[in-house]
Amino acid sequence: MKVITYTKYGSPDVLQLEEVDQPTVNENEILIKVYATTVSSGDSRMRNGNRKSLPLWPISKIAIGLRKPKRTTLGMDFAGEIEAVGSHVTLFQKGDQVYGSYGGTYAEYISMRENGPVAIKPDNMSFEEAASVPFGALSALAFLRKGKIESGQNVLIYGASGSLGTYAIQLAKYFGANVTGVCSTSNVELVRSLGADQVIDYTHEDFTANEMEYDLIFDTVGKIAFSHSRKSLKQNGIFVTAVMNYREVFQILWTSKIGSKKIISGLSGSSTEDLMFLKDLIEAGTVKTVIDRSYPMEQIAEAHDYVDKGHKKGNVVITY
Numbered sequence: 001m002k003v004i005t006y007t008k009y010g011s012p013d014v015l016q017l018e019e020v021d022q023p024t025v026n027e028n029e030i031l032i033k034v035y036a037t038t039v040s041s042g043d044s045r046m047r048n049g050n051r052k053s054l055p056l057w058p059i060s061k062i063a064i065g066l067r068k069p070k071r072t073t074l075g076m077d078f079a080g081e082i083e084a085v086g087s088h089v090t091l092f093q094k095g096d097q098v099y100g101s102y103g104g105t106y107a108e109y110i111s112m113r114e115n116g117p118v119a120i121k122p123d124n125m126s127f128e129e130a131a132s133v134p135f136g137a138l139s140a141l142a143f144l145r146k147g148k149i150e151s152g153q154n155v156l157i158y159g160a161s162g163s164l165g166t167y168a169i170q171l172a173k174y175f176g177a178n179v180t181g182v183c184s185t186s187n188v189e190l191v192r193s194l195g196a197d198q199v200i201d202y203t204h205e206d207f208t209a210n211e212m213e214y215d216l217i218f219d220t221v222g223k224i225a226f227s228h229s230r231k232s233l234k235q236n237g238i239f240v241t242a243v244m245n246y247r248e249v250f251q252i253l254w255t256s257k258i259g260s261k262k263i264i265s266g267l268s269g270s271s272t273e274d275l276m277f278l279k280d281l282i283e284a285g286t287v288k289t290v291i292d293r294s295y296p297m298e299q300i301a302e303a304h305d306y307v308d309k310g311h312k313k314g315n316v317v318i319t320y
Helices: 041-048 059-064 127-131 133-146 163-174 185-193 226-232 246-257 272-283 297-308
Strands: 002-005 016-019 029-038 077-085 097-101 109-113 118-120 154-158 178-183 198-201 214-219 233-241 262-264 291-296 315-319
Touching: 002 297, 016 297, 029 127, 041 297, 077 127, 077 133, 097 127, 097 133, 097 272, 118 272, 127 133, 127 291, 127 315, 133 163, 133 214, 133 233, 133 272, 154 163, 163 178, 163 185, 178 185, 185 198, 214 226, 226 233, 226 246, 246 262, 291 297, 297 315
Parallel strands: 154 178, 154 214, 178 198, 214 233, 233 262, 291 315
Antiparallel strands: 002 016, 029 077, 029 109, 029 315, 077 097, 097 118
16 A cells, blocks of 8 residues: 655655555454545644754654654544454444544555544545544644633634634634634635634734733634733633643643633544534534645645645645
8 A cells, every 4th residue: 555654854855655565454443445634734743853843842852753753654634434344343334434533644544443533424525525624623622622612702713724723713603602713814704704703814913902802712823922812811711722832831830820811732632422523513514624725645745845834724635
């Protein structure tokens, strides 16, 4: 089977297309033919592997491999079809169309436990659309829950046009919030079309300069500081960041003891239950995916190069 590997850190050119043996399945595993995956910001950070790209350096670098990558295949999400099942598998059968979260999806086939983060894909989505859900939507859902989102709250989504941001807008609206999206000029109409009640173009306006206060501020891209945003939080307001560095670690500890305004971060996690929850919302038309560009597997380097520029709208998809 075809697989994209990288044996050293660096530019997109370190990604190489190789032929390897197809994985086998154990008794409680399923074999999935992958039809689509995405190039996420996490994939880009790990491929670069440098101090600038990785949060919590050098702990994160030790975790992924100090001198070279411990896991040589990137990719965090997938959509595909089950090609074989282990003898003890009861939740799925051959031919099921599924989507989910898994490490190492830059490959034509993956094998994983049947009770892992995998579920039947939404009926009204293509494989490309479904592959775009797990990283962005699962993360957005987890972070909004960490922020204790409630109906009637004022919520600000910073980085509203990215993978996490586009889902965060829609999920926040589902939870009954009044949503303000912050993005660049070229993405204002996209963010508004996803349901944002107000849109702020950060190239022309600093959201902290107006008198609006928010119950929850969600920085999806790690570009704003809690100290800068604090005055825009209501009493008992929560600042949630998807990218945690040492500054945020100290602020999390500090705000947990002092003051009514809190900062929260941490790993987002993924589960079958959340995939099924999102499937219901998607099939009901409440949540949709935004795909900026799609590339064939052979153009993985070009896809990474585009993501590295930091201007993608929603998701960048890889098809096999």
